[in-house]
Amino acid sequence: MKKIEAIIKPFKLDEVKEALHEIGVSGITVTEAKGFGRQKGHTELYRGAEYVVDFLPKVKLEVVVADALADRTVEAIAAAARTGRIGDGKIFVSTIDSALRIRTSERDDEAI
Numbered sequence: 001m002k003k004i005e006a007i008i009k010p011f012k013l014d015e016v017k018e019a020l021h022e023i024g025v026s027g028i029t030v031t032e033a034k035g036f037g038r039q040k041g042h043t044e045l046y047r048g049a050e051y052v053v054d055f056l057p058k059v060k061l062e063v064v065v066a067d068a069l070a071d072r073t074v075e076a077i078a079a080a081a082r083t084g085r086i087g088d089g090k091i092f093v094s095t096i097d098s099a100l101r102i103r104t105s106e107r108d109d110e111a112i
Contacts, residue, residue, distance in 0.1 A: 001096040001112065002070040006061045007033065008081040008089040013059050019080035020063065023072050027112065029062040038086065056087065064096055064112050 008016060013030065020028060034055035065073050074091055082088055101111040 001064055001099060001108065002067060002073075003094045003096050004061075004063045004065065004070065004073050004077070005092045005094075006063075006077045006081065006089060007035065007058050007091075008061065008077070009083065009087065010057055010059045012081045012083070013061075015080040016061065016077055019076040020073065023069070023076050025063055025065060025069070025073055025076075027063065031060040031062070033058045033060045037090070058089065064099060066109050066112065 006016070010032075017028065035058055036054060036056055061077070063073060070093060074093060077091055099108055099111040100106070
């Protein structure tokens with residue numbers, strides 16, 4: 001099993017959710033996040049005063065899928081989240097050793 005974490009722009013969430021649904025991914029966890037990378041934030045003017053917005057709004061998605069579905073999941077997220085501009089985000093893939101569905105006690109692939 002693989003855990004795929006993606007940091008994306010908030011307005012791309014619906015497109016990514018639809019792309020995941022189309023390839024058969026059934027569960028997704030979404031967290032609102034703030035951060036910056038190479039983008040380094042930007043400056044804005046408010047009532048004549050300039051200030052720096054360091055942490056930009058982002059959305060963090062977490063999905064656990066079977067190994068066979070991992071590459072397709074990463075490709076679907078990347079294609080749906082891409083705008084071609086700086087700050088599109090990142091995708092991280094890690095290995096999950098075990099999973100347990102609490103309600104039924106199903107384990108590993110059956111639990112996801």
